[in-house]
Amino acid sequence: MSALLNVKDMTHYFGGLRAVNNYNLNIEPKQITGLIGPNGAGKTTIFNLITGVYTPTKGNIHLQGENIKGLDTNKIAAKGLGRTFQNLALWRHMNVLDHIKMAHYSQLTYGLFGSFFNTPACRRQESEIRENAYRLLELFGVDQFADQLVGNLPYGAQRRVEMARAMATNPKILFLDEPTAGMTPDELVQMIKIIRQVHETFGVAIFLIEHRMKFVMELCEFIQTLVFGEIIAEGPPEEIQNNPEVIEAYLGKEDVT
Amino acid sequence: MEFVEKFKRMFSNVPMLGWLLGALTAVLIEYFFGYDYISYILQLPKIPVLFGTLIMLKEPMMIPSALAYDLIVYVLPILLVAKATAFATNPVAMLLEKIPLILSVILHLALFYLVLHVWAEINDYRELIVRLTMICIILTISINVINGYQGEFSCSHPGFMALGAYTCSILTLVLFVNDRMFGEALLPAWLGPWIFPFTLIAGGIVAALGSLLVAIPSFRTRGDYLAIISLAFLFIVKSAVENLQIIGGSRGMGGQPEYATLPVIFIWTILCIWIIHNFVTSIMGKALNAVRDDEAAAESMTVATRKTKMTAFMFGAFWAGIAGGLFAHVLSYINPGTFSINRLAEILAMVYFGGLNSIIGSIVGAVTINVLGEALRPLELFKWIIIPLILIFVMIFRPYGLISFKEINAKKLLRAKYKREQGA
Numbered sequence: 001m002s003a004l005l006n007v008k009d010m011t012h013y014f015g016g017l018r019a020v021n022n023y024n025l026n027i028e029p030k031q032i033t034g035l036i037g038p039n040g041a042g043k044t045t046i047f048n049l050i051t052g053v054y055t056p057t058k059g060n061i062h063l064q065g066e067n068i069k070g071l072d073t074n075k076i077a078a079k080g081l082g083r084t085f086q087n088l089a090l091w092r093h094m095n096v097l098d099h100i101k102m103a104h105y106s107q108l109t110y111g112l113f114g115s116f117f118n119t120p121a122c123r124r125q126e127s128e129i130r131e132n133a134y135r136l137l138e139l140f141g142v143d144q145f146a147d148q149l150v151g152n153l154p155y156g157a158q159r160r161v162e163m164a165r166a167m168a169t170n171p172k173i174l175f176l177d178e179p180t181a182g183m184t185p186d187e188l189v190q191m192i193k194i195i196r197q198v199h200e201t202f203g204v205a206i207f208l209i210e211h212r213m214k215f216v217m218e219l220c221e222f223i224q225t226l227v228f229g230e231i232i233a234e235g236p237p238e239e240i241q242n243n244p245e246v247i248e249a250y251l252g253k254e255d256v257t
Numbered sequence: 258m259e260f261v262e263k264f265k266r267m268f269s270n271v272p273m274l275g276w277l278l279g280a281l282t283a284v285l286i287e288y289f290f291g292y293d294y295i296s297y298i299l300q301l302p303k304i305p306v307l308f309g310t311l312i313m314l315k316e317p318m319m320i321p322s323a324l325a326y327d328l329i330v331y332v333l334p335i336l337l338v339a340k341a342t343a344f345a346t347n348p349v350a351m352l353l354e355k356i357p358l359i360l361s362v363i364l365h366l367a368l369f370y371l372v373l374h375v376w377a378e379i380n381d382y383r384e385l386i387v388r389l390t391m392i393c394i395i396l397t398i399s400i401n402v403i404n405g406y407q408g409e410f411s412c413s414h415p416g417f418m419a420l421g422a423y424t425c426s427i428l429t430l431v432l433f434v435n436d437r438m439f440g441e442a443l444l445p446a447w448l449g450p451w452i453f454p455f456t457l458i459a460g461g462i463v464a465a466l467g468s469l470l471v472a473i474p475s476f477r478t479r480g481d482y483l484a485i486i487s488l489a490f491l492f493i494v495k496s497a498v499e500n501l502q503i504i505g506g507s508r509g510m511g512g513q514p515e516y517a518t519l520p521v522i523f524i525w526t527i528l529c530i531w532i533i534h535n536f537v538t539s540i541m542g543k544a545l546n547a548v549r550d551d552e553a554a555a556e557s558m559t560v561a562t563r564k565t566k567m568t569a570f571m572f573g574a575f576w577a578g579i580a581g582g583l584f585a586h587v588l589s590y591i592n593p594g595t596f597s598i599n600r601l602a603e604i605l606a607m608v609y610f611g612g613l614n615s616i617i618g619s620i621v622g623a624v625t626i627n628v629l630g631e632a633l634r635p636l637e638l639f640k641w642i643i644i645p646l647i648l649i650f651v652m653i654f655r656p657y658g659l660i661s662f663k664e665i666n667a668k669k670l671l672r673a674k675y676k677r678e679q680g681a
């Protein structure tokens with residue numbers, strides 16, 4: 001039970017559709033794990049199950065030995081699971097800085113009363129969070145957009161804002177759902193650099209879904225291949241790359257770059 | 258347009274203090290000379306109540322006189338004094354920048370209150386309009402918390418207002434008034450104005466608790482369904498009150514002491530603006546926006562969305578309750594009809610006209626719709642054509658309202674202005 005995150009025999013049904021079947025996962029501290037598989041395999045569903053958006057029909061999820069199955073999503077997030085979304089989920093009327101500040105929500109201690117009367121405690125904490133938010137924006141190279149609405153940013157920058165926001169929740173594991181979807185090759189290289197940097201600076205474990213083989217092979221220490229909700233192969237990158245089942249089920253059909 | 262630009266440039270060096278000084282001069286001129294000299298010379302029957310709009314609409318022959326009155330009493334003194342005193346008000350504003358902002362704000366507000374008081378003192382009707390308008394400001398800002406910041410479409414506001422109005426009235430009537438409904442007063446009458454804030458807050462709390470009936474369904478549904486639920490809440494409150502004979506039923510409830518005087522309402526309005534401003538500019542309050550814009554993302558970013566929704570409803574309803582309590586103690590009479598669908602239409606018009614997600618927008622909306630409503634009164638039925646038309650135009654050109662997504666920046670508002678040197 002030393003694993004940071006442990007998922008055991010997780011199964012989930014959407015009505016009659018079995019989206020995930022007997023799924024197991026172990027994530028060690030600082031480990032980078034990849035999840036690949038064709039469209040509709042159930043990858044995003046696995047993210048949603050672990051982060052508490054859905055509660056699995058069967059199975060257990062432990063974070064540092066504590067059972068987190070069935071908790072509210074915000075509670076699970078506060079315990080250390082930060083995430084990004086496959087289709088950007090930013091707040092369209094909010095500027096970039098406020099995005100990062102907002103992700104500190106669970107760390108607020110001043111309470112409603114403090115915010116109503118703008119107490120010294122409230123002001124102090126707000127300015128601490130503001131500073132921290134700026135640090136994150138700089139780290140992700142989006143500080144020049146701080147007071148702009150997210151909709152006005154280039155696509156790649158929006159993705160980085162989303163990652164910065166996830167890091168602001170102070171996660172132990174960062175879940176990235178197709179962080180390079182829709183990116184140009186240049187942006188892709190940049191994204192690899194950023195993920196490496198985040199991994200080193202924060203010492204956070206990373207769990208990512210990706211379609212692009214180059215990206216997964218370069219970053220991950222451990223890869224799972226999902227087809228129709230079931231793991232058909234898992235192991236280190238070299239092994240996965242040469243596994244005939246994986247090649248047939250996934251690589252053969254997809255255009256991989 | 259060029260003229261407007263020129264005009265703007267000419268007055269760009271006037272700080273807020275200067276405008277307030279100008280306004281003070283204007284209201285003092287009206288106070289001392291308005292009736293005896295100016296109205297008399299212009300052959301107006303009395304001091305025009307609302308900038309002469311009433312008389313202009315009733316007797317078109319008087320339009321030139323009314324306009325002349327506005328020019329002589331308001332426009333010229335304000336512009337002249339504001340401009341002429343800029344040499345003095347700017348250094349003072351500079352000095353005020355050095356003291357804590359809160360003190361500077363209080364000083365400006367005190368000056369503003371003085372202006373308002375002198376202006377309202379001219380006649381009772383004017384004072385009544387000012388008091389009701391300020392109550393509408395509280396209502397509009399508070400519904401903005403729910404419908405703007407939180408992005409729900411709630412129609413329960415008059416219901417919350419009724420809960421506050423009745424609770425507060427019952428308390429003051431029981432405690433301080435000998436009346437037929439509740440018998441002898443329990444406490445001496447002189448205590449009344451001092452206890453009044455607490456009875457108001459009690460009203461606010463009851464309204465906040467009542468709002469849970471709408472807040473809890475909002476966990477699972479939003480949009481049209483929530484609108485219907487909230488509308489149902491409004492009707493439930495209204496018919497409950499109608500059937501409770503002990504508090505007057507549909508005959509209503511009267512005899513509330515006039516505790517809600519101009520200064521009392523002014524202080525409550527400022528408190529409301531200040532507290533709601535603090536809230537919506539803090540991370541805690543911006544969580545409302547996060548939940549509105551993308552609830553799933555908010556949850557994943559550790560925001561407790563249910564708590565946030567509950568807070569929005571209860572907080573908004575609390576202030577609606579306060580507004581209701583004040584309202585009851587302005588008119589000294591309320592009945593279920595006061596809190597009907599008409600009131601809802603009025604509140605919604607004010608908030609959507611003024612602008613969502615903005616306190617300053619709500620203030621502008623409340624003042625405009627209220628003053629317009631009073632000013633257009635002589636048109637009778639046409640008033641209900643003109644106001645909706647204006648609303649439609651605003652919605653076409655500014656879908657989120659006149660001033661949306663904009664917060665007050667007191668520091669910027671009050672600071673000294675030295676643009677003249679740059680311009681010259």
Ligand SMILES: Nc1ncnc2c1ncn2[C@@H]1O[C@H](COP(=O)(O)OP(=O)(O)OP(=O)(O)O)[C@@H](O)[C@H]1O
Pocket residue numbers: 014017019037038039040041042043044045046086
């Ligand atoms: N909320 C839901 N209700 C019902 N079915 C769902 C729901 N969410 C996902 N599914 C179904 O579950 C299956 C897995 O979907 P999922 O989004 O997890 O796939 P994915 O592996 O992330 O695919 P992609 O690569 O396209 O993102 C799909 O058949 C999908 O239609």
Ligand SMILES: [Mg+2]
Pocket residue numbers: 043044045086
């Ligand atoms: Mg997916």
